[in-house]
Amino acid sequence: MSTAISDVLAQLKSMGDEARRAHNKKNGAPDNQFGVKLGDIRAIAKKIKSDHELGLELWETGNVDAQLLATLIMKPKSISMTELDRLTRSVTCSQVADWLNAYIVPEQPxxxxxxxxxxxxxxxxxxxxxxxxxxxxxxxxxxxxxxxxxxxxxxxxxxxxxxxxxxxxxxxxxxxxxxxxxxxxxxxxxxxxxxxxxxxxxxxxxxxxxxxxxxxxxxxxxxxxx
CATH class of the missing domain: 1.25.40 (Serine Threonine Protein Phosphatase 5, Tetratricopeptide repeat)
Structure with a gap:
């Protein structure tokens, strides 16, 4: 695991919230999550801006918060149709699906x-x-x-x-x-x-x-x- 992704995961973990985790689990999210508020995830993405490789690494962790962040920093047009199909089928909760469908899928040629x-x-x-x-x-x-x-x-x-x-x-x-x-x-x-x-x-x-x-x-x- 690269230093960059380790740092980002550590930051996400530090921002985790028990109430948010409980809310996410109630709505079908898996245990692999920190429970970071959506606004905080957007704030991290704003600082990172665009980093496609980091986004892909974050996605592969399977962590809900990391995958949400990934949808905001990946470059949609750099994802092939085959890869996007794989990403879509690897989703584990509706919030990640909705962000993937909102920010990545519409930009796919x-x-x-x-x-x-x-x-x-x-x-x-x-x-x-x-x-x-x-x-x-x-x-x-x-x-x-x-x-x-x-x-x-x-x-x-x-x-x-x-x-x-x-x-x-x-x-x-x-x-x-x-x-x-x-x-x-x-x-x-x-x-x-x-x-x-x-x-x-x-x-x-x-x-x-x-x-x-x-x-x-x-x-x-x-x-x-x-």
């Missing part, structure tokens, strides 16, 4: 090839990433998807899917309802049928991802902004 691959993946973290990319494209209104086929899949698969996949599949359902008026009533009906899963983690003060309420709120906000 071959992300559409990965999206197609991930949309049929059995691995839950790959599937989560695939549905996340799909929702993102729908939200940006840059998609030419067969929305009826997507709604068919969601209605059939979401109730039995892993929680990791349910979350971004649900996001896709909401995106369809928000941005496609011709599919809105069916998206809402599916949301009503599916309901809200009690094991979906929702931060304090946040609105649960119940599609009928979510779609109604966003559509009204769009109309108010016109």
């Amino acid at each position: 071959d992300k559409e090839k990965l999206r197609l691959k991930w949309m049929t993946a059995k691995d839950p973290w790959a599937a989560r990433a695939g549905w996340n990319l799909t929702a993102s494209r729908i939200n940006k209104r840059t998609s030419d998807f067969d929305l009826t086929a997507l709604l068919d899949r969601i209605e059939k698969e979401l109730p039995k899917a892993r929680p990791e996949v349910q979350w971004t599949m649900n996001n896709t359902l909401a995106a369809i309802g928000i941005h496609h008026a011709d599919c809105r009533s069916r998206a809402i009906a599916i949301g009503e049928k599916i309901g809200l899963y009690s094991d979906w983690p929702v931060s304090k003060g946040c609105t649960p991802p119940y599609v009928p309420v979510w779609v109604d709120f966003m559509v009204k906000r769009q109309l108010a902004g016109e």
Whole structure:
């Protein structure tokens, strides 16, 4: 292990917080973590700026805090499609998945090839990433998807899917309802049928991802902004 990564891990360990560790574990994080607050991780990344090799080393530790930091300092365009697929499938908790999907995946030149691959993946973290990319494209209104086929899949698969996949599949359902008026009533009906899963983690003060309420709120906000 290089001096640089040893120093960073020591810094992360010193910033660990027991309450944060308990919170992370409650939301499915593994024991390999220090429990560093997300704001503190961002502060460390701001000082490091960009260090791709260090980022890769941090990721390979499997430590949650180190992997979160890695997503902020790695160079997305220096990661091959094959390597990104491997990183995605090696995720162990939703927070790391969300930062990887937010900061690394969108910058991958071959992300559409990965999206197609991930949309049929059995691995839950790959599937989560695939549905996340799909929702993102729908939200940006840059998609030419067969929305009826997507709604068919969601209605059939979401109730039995892993929680990791349910979350971004649900996001896709909401995106369809928000941005496609011709599919809105069916998206809402599916949301009503599916309901809200009690094991979906929702931060304090946040609105649960119940599609009928979510779609109604966003559509009204769009109309108010016109």
